[in-house]
Amino acid sequence: MSNKLLKMIGRRIVQSIIVIFIVTLIVFLLNQMVPGDPIVNFLGSNATEEQIAYYTQLFGYDQPVLVQYFKWIQGLFHGEMGRSVLMQKEISTILFQRLQVTLSIVFPAFILAVVLGVVLGIVAAKNRGTAIDSVISFFANIGMSMPMFWFGMILILIFALKLGVLPTSGFTAFSEGAGEWASHIVLPMIVLAMGPLAQFTRQTRSSMLEVIRQDYVTTARAKGISQRAITFKHQLRNAFIPIITVMGVTLGGMIGGTVLVESIFVVPGLGNLMITSIKGRDFMVVQNGVLVIAIAVAICNLIVDILYGVIDPRIRND
Amino acid sequence: MKKKLVSVLLAACLVTGLLAGCGNSGSDAGTQDAASAEAGTEASEEPAEAEKSEMATAMDEATEEEASTDSGEAKYGGVLRYASHNTTSTPGYTPECTTNASLIFLTTAYESLVTYADDGTLAPFLATEWEVDAEEPSITWTLREGVQFADGTPFNAEAVKVNIEEYQKSERNETANVASCEVIDDTHIKMILNSWNSSTVESVGFFVYYMSPEALKDVDTLRNSSCGTGPFQVTSFEPGVSVKYAKNENYWQEGRPYLDGVEIYIVDEPTTRSSAFQAGEYDIILMNNLTVASELLGTGKYVVEQNKTGQGLVMTGLIPNSAEDGPFADPKVRQAMCYALDVEALCEAFGYGLLTPLDQWASPDAVTYDKSLECFSYNPDKARELLAEAGYPDGFDTTLTTDAGNSDMFTAAANMLGDVGIRCEINLVDESAQVNLYSTGTWTGIMGHFASISPDLGLYLGRHLDLNAAFYTKGIQHPDEAMELLEAIRVAPTEEEKIELEHEMQKLIYSAEDGIALFGRPLFIQNEPIFKYDYVKNDYRKVYHVATWSLADCWLDK
Numbered sequence: 001m002s003n004k005l006l007k008m009i010g011r012r013i014v015q016s017i018i019v020i021f022i023v024t025l026i027v028f029l030l031n032q033m034v035p036g037d038p039i040v041n042f043l044g045s046n047a048t049e050e051q052i053a054y055y056t057q058l059f060g061y062d063q064p065v066l067v068q069y070f071k072w073i074q075g076l077f078h079g080e081m082g083r084s085v086l087m088q089k090e091i092s093t094i095l096f097q098r099l100q101v102t103l104s105i106v107f108p109a110f111i112l113a114v115v116l117g118v119v120l121g122i123v124a125a126k127n128r129g130t131a132i133d134s135v136i137s138f139f140a141n142i143g144m145s146m147p148m149f150w151f152g153m154i155l156i157l158i159f160a161l162k163l164g165v166l167p168t169s170g171f172t173a174f175s176e177g178a179g180e181w182a183s184h185i186v187l188p189m190i191v192l193a194m195g196p197l198a199q200f201t202r203q204t205r206s207s208m209l210e211v212i213r214q215d216y217v218t219t220a221r222a223k224g225i226s227q228r229a230i231t232f233k234h235q236l237r238n239a240f241i242p243i244i245t246v247m248g249v250t251l252g253g254m255i256g257g258t259v260l261v262e263s264i265f266v267v268p269g270l271g272n273l274m275i276t277s278i279k280g281r282d283f284m285v286v287q288n289g290v291l292v293i294a295i296a297v298a299i300c301n302l303i304v305d306i307l308y309g310v311i312d313p314r315i316r317n318d
Numbered sequence: 319m320k321k322k323l324v325s326v327l328l329a330a331c332l333v334t335g336l337l338a339g340c341g342n343s344g345s346d347a348g349t350q351d352a353a354s355a356e357a358g359t360e361a362s363e364e365p366a367e368a369e370k371s372e373m374a375t376a377m378d379e380a381t382e383e384e385a386s387t388d389s390g391e392a393k394y395g396g397v398l399r400y401a402s403h404n405t406t407s408t409p410g411y412t413p414e415c416t417t418n419a420s421l422i423f424l425t426t427a428y429e430s431l432v433t434y435a436d437d438g439t440l441a442p443f444l445a446t447e448w449e450v451d452a453e454e455p456s457i458t459w460t461l462r463e464g465v466q467f468a469d470g471t472p473f474n475a476e477a478v479k480v481n482i483e484e485y486q487k488s489e490r491n492e493t494a495n496v497a498s499c500e501v502i503d504d505t506h507i508k509m510i511l512n513s514w515n516s517s518t519v520e521s522v523g524f525f526v527y528y529m530s531p532e533a534l535k536d537v538d539t540l541r542n543s544s545c546g547t548g549p550f551q552v553t554s555f556e557p558g559v560s561v562k563y564a565k566n567e568n569y570w571q572e573g574r575p576y577l578d579g580v581e582i583y584i585v586d587e588p589t590t591r592s593s594a595f596q597a598g599e600y601d602i603i604l605m606n607n608l609t610v611a612s613e614l615l616g617t618g619k620y621v622v623e624q625n626k627t628g629q630g631l632v633m634t635g636l637i638p639n640s641a642e643d644g645p646f647a648d649p650k651v652r653q654a655m656c657y658a659l660d661v662e663a664l665c666e667a668f669g670y671g672l673l674t675p676l677d678q679w680a681s682p683d684a685v686t687y688d689k690s691l692e693c694f695s696y697n698p699d700k701a702r703e704l705l706a707e708a709g710y711p712d713g714f715d716t717t718l719t720t721d722a723g724n725s726d727m728f729t730a731a732a733n734m735l736g737d738v739g740i741r742c743e744i745n746l747v748d749e750s751a752q753v754n755l756y757s758t759g760t761w762t763g764i765m766g767h768f769a770s771i772s773p774d775l776g777l778y779l780g781r782h783l784d785l786n787a788a789f790y791t792k793g794i795q796h797p798d799e800a801m802e803l804l805e806a807i808r809v810a811p812t813e814e815e816k817i818e819l820e821h822e823m824q825k826l827i828y829s830a831e832d833g834i835a836l837f838g839r840p841l842f843i844q845n846e847p848i849f850k851y852d853y854v855k856n857d858y859r860k861v862y863h864v865a866t867w868s869l870a871d872c873w874l875d876k
Binding site: 167264 | 411417557597747749757786788
């Protein structure tokens with residue numbers, strides 16, 4: 001790895017840290033503005049004022065806002081995220097468990113979307129204007145516009161209720177059985193992959209069409225290089241930069257955006273946790289959850305930047 | 319041209335595919351249409367009514383069917399799988415289980431001193447009898463012999479004392495009136511009270527769930543496990559996901575439980591819960607969404623139950639803010655609001671036959687319901703008259719705050735109020751924001767009122783009327799007459815006197831003649847049905863208390 005590339009990565013890491021710090025501040029302040037009290041939600045309608053006061057003090061919600069913020073940041077430097085009011089557990093433990101579940105659906109979905117999306121995009125570009133292109137573009141449009149919730153419900157009705165071949169909901173960890181894990185993630189994975197798959201298909205097709213008539217492609221063809229080599233070495237490599245940008249943004253979005261899929265398929269992941277915590281005003285979980293998502297997005301963006309440099313020498317030497 | 323043709327063909331394929339996916343509903347709808355056509359105009363004029371009565375019949379038949387099949391010989395083995403939207407922060411450290419939603423988790427592993435009988439009165443459980451002394455004041459409990467916790471620690475008077483003290487550490491309301499506990503011997507304990515309160519027996523007897531004193535030495539572990547005297551004990555707890563239990567080998571009831579284990583799943587999305595139940599992934603589900611519940615009822619395939627004792631039931635109503643300086647400070651305006659609402663029509667339109675209209679702070683089957691009392695009923699002319707008398711002949715503008723769950727019904731209610739001149743602007747908030755409004759008493763105009771209507775007004779109505787209460791109290795007036803009556807109910811020395819006073823309270827608040835409508839207009843009872851397969855026997859879910867079950871006798875006829 002060249003020095004310039006290392007410097008670029010270093011710059012990006014510093015930028016990411018600043019962004020993450022700003023995110024923590026914004027999320028914390030927004031939480032303060034949201035109406036609702038975690039303790040009141042936790043205790044329910046049978047609570048007395050004494051009980052509310054006791055738990056408010058226990059969880060430190062009686063302290064000034066700034067003190068609460070700095071205590072949280074201080075805790076983070078010591079690897080402590082605090083305790084969930086609703087779940088009465090260490091937040092770091094909960095988040096780690098939930099993130100594992102989310103990633104075990106997001107990564108297969110992402111890989112599925114990337115592989116199929118790029119292949120379909122290339123096929124569509126190579127067959128531009130033909131029936132194949134129309135079919136692929138049509139389904140890509142459908143995939144982009146299909147409501148996730150509706151699609152998930154339809155899949156449950158068909159594959160779980162009507163055909164009975166897959167479970168309707170739930171999650172089994174890979175360590176508890178690969179078969180069970182696979183059967184539980186198939187439907188959420190398809191629903192989660194649908195939008196990105198369509199997006200990658202369209203992006204690959206459009207990028208490939210841009211490079212397909214470039215002079216270097218004509219030159220390569222004139223030199224007698226095989227069509228396969230032209231496609232993968234010259235066209236795809238040049239078309240890949242905008243595709244990678246989309247992939248980076250999409251992967252980050254998929255980690256933070258599994259809320260709906262996890263809710264439909266009762267997957268105990270990060271998205272599900274965030275919804276429960278927002279509803280219950282479990283602010284500490286929300287803050288830390290957003291922090292984890294922000295870090296994940298920052299890592300995705302960093303990987304994208306590195307890949308830019310790897311694919312395009314102009315970028316790493318700039 | 320060729321491209322267009324391909325596009326049209328693709329669109330046709332897609333539509334066909336989607337229709338095939340929705341095949342079931344499509345064919346059902348077709349059948350229904352054909353039936354309606356055969357029935358002619360009469361049927362098409364009142365489809366909602368027909369649907370409602372069909373559902374009511376289905377529920378009755380289902381319940382009867384269950385009663386007739388419960389008499390078979392119990393079988394050992396199997397795991398009962400239950401799913402609902404309710405969750406808990408801990409299945410094991412009971413003082414932190416503060417809501418009714420937690421009770422289903424607690425009552426799988428833990429037991430209380432008393433339970434409820436079929437008629438909703440208190441019945442012995444871990445205590446075999448109790449004596450109250452309103453003069454001293456005290457309660458002396460006789461405990462059941464031979465009971466031990468899952469870890470083998472004996473359940474005795476000392477264990478009861480330790481548990482009461484643990485609840486007091488958490489400032490639990492239920493044990494606040496206990497000044498001290500005197501251990502008389504292993505099976506007898508006397509609780510000295512701060513003052514006599516007729517609700518204390520129920521508070522201490524039913525709402526304290528006993529944990530092993532040994533297990534209490536490590537509360538952090540107990541939070542994620544359990545150690546009670548109940549038929550099952552926690553084997554795994556995933557917050558917001560599931561709680562799994564295995565048979566308690568030390569259970570005190572001979573030959574019980576029949577089941578090997580119990581699994582409780584938290585499934586927030588009602589459609590997914592229903593689909594999983596229909597696919598056989600759960601044996602019992604609680605259904606909080608009336609639309610989905612009505613669809614399940616329509617299948618006629620499952621056993622359906624709703625609570626009948628009134629214990630633990632929650633009502634939904636509309637409560638005006640009478641503490642703020644505005645029209646609702648005047649009782650006549652509150653009465654006008656009550657007269658303006660056609661509750662029967664609202665329940666019919668939005669309840670799918672599953673809502674019981676309400677006019678007092680009690681289930682119509684409960685002892686605290688005063689059957690002789692004439693309550694507010696729909697009378698828009700009377701409402702307009704009262705508004706004019708209160709100085710609002712042209713009505714006034716106000717706000718009606720609602721969460722998404724009740725927004726349809728409350729919007730219809732707002733229209734009814736608008737007809738008499740109480741013009742409401744709808745303010746849609748989420749549940750937590752709503753909780754914040756009623757805990758601070760800062761809602762403007764009218765908002766949803768959610769209250770437990772278990773048959774003990776001193777305890778449950780007191781939670782909203784008492785000056786020290788946490789909810790609604792800051793948004794309502796506290797007339798002397800009501801406060802004195804509340805106190806009288808609390809200190810009533812006998813059950814008969816207490817019920818008489820409770821009926822007086824109902825009259826004071828809900829009487830059509832001169833009720834002060836302090837809590838506005840009750841609308842309906844939230845009595846979410848449970849659906850189960852007919853092979854599930856004796857789970858007693860919803861039978862004694864709406865949020866509990868009793869699984870010692872439960873078995874699966876599979």
